[in-house]
Amino acid sequence: MSNLLAKLISMKYKGKSNIKEYIMEISNLASKMKTLKLELGEDLLMHLVLISLPAHFRQFKVSYNTQKDKWSLYELISHCVQEEERLWRDISESTHLSSTSQNKKRKKTKGAAEGSFQQKKPKKDEEFTCCFCKKSGHMKKECPKYATWRVKKGLLVEPTAK
Template sequence: MKCSIPEAFRGSISEGQSAKKFLEEIEQYFAKNEKVETSNLLAKLISMKYKGKGNIREYIMEMSNLASKLKSLKLELSEDLLVHLVLISLPAHFGQFKVSYNTQKDKWSLNELIFHCVQEEERLQRDRIESAHLTSTSQNKKRKKTKGAAEGTS
């Protein structure tokens, strides 16, 4: 990939223009790109949604990584704000978990949030497995009753 910076500044140095002035112009060019990058990173961070696929720890770390990139671009988000952004991005089946957090007096650090989210995700998975097992068990019992009744009437 060719860098277009030289083309952008080709012919922009006139006789008598100082190198300092030229470097200031280059700096402004990159500052504009930092604004675009900041906007893109922020848009990605606030639009992220956890879909329940993959590892929730990795998902939260990805959000934290975006916040770190924003910090390097001089847009620092507080840890409290990041915790709330993560909570907002969780799906509806984390609703009870969110209510539980919001009713507590204590605020969680990002590491505490990760710990609790991993626990909650494991609990939700266990509940789904138990629910699926109960459903299949009750369907098998219905089939046996229906089959037994049909055999008894013939």
């Protein structure tokens, strides 16, 4: 009897097996204890199961404790299976999100290593290329087409002739 009780109290769900099988194993130990004239109430059995669940079932435990209704063992199994499925779904979604975000980071890092995200400073003997008209020999701030465009848009007063 003491061995069964020690095993029952020390059991922890590690997530390696099915939670339904785990709860049924606890119930089986409790029924063996019942044959030895030590009956555990269903409420006590419920709390033993909840205590043995790992930390990622914390939200589930809180929701059980805040409800007025008490579940039967079969209802607990049903709710635990649903919660386990939800947790696995969340884990797979977060794994997918983290793997896709890591791929994006790798692409950006690779581009930065190649210099595609870095601005190149022209050397003294290199020609400048205007990013407005795409002609070489001047920069945007010195571009006559850019100055004309700004006057046309009303962003700049037309320069006076010197």
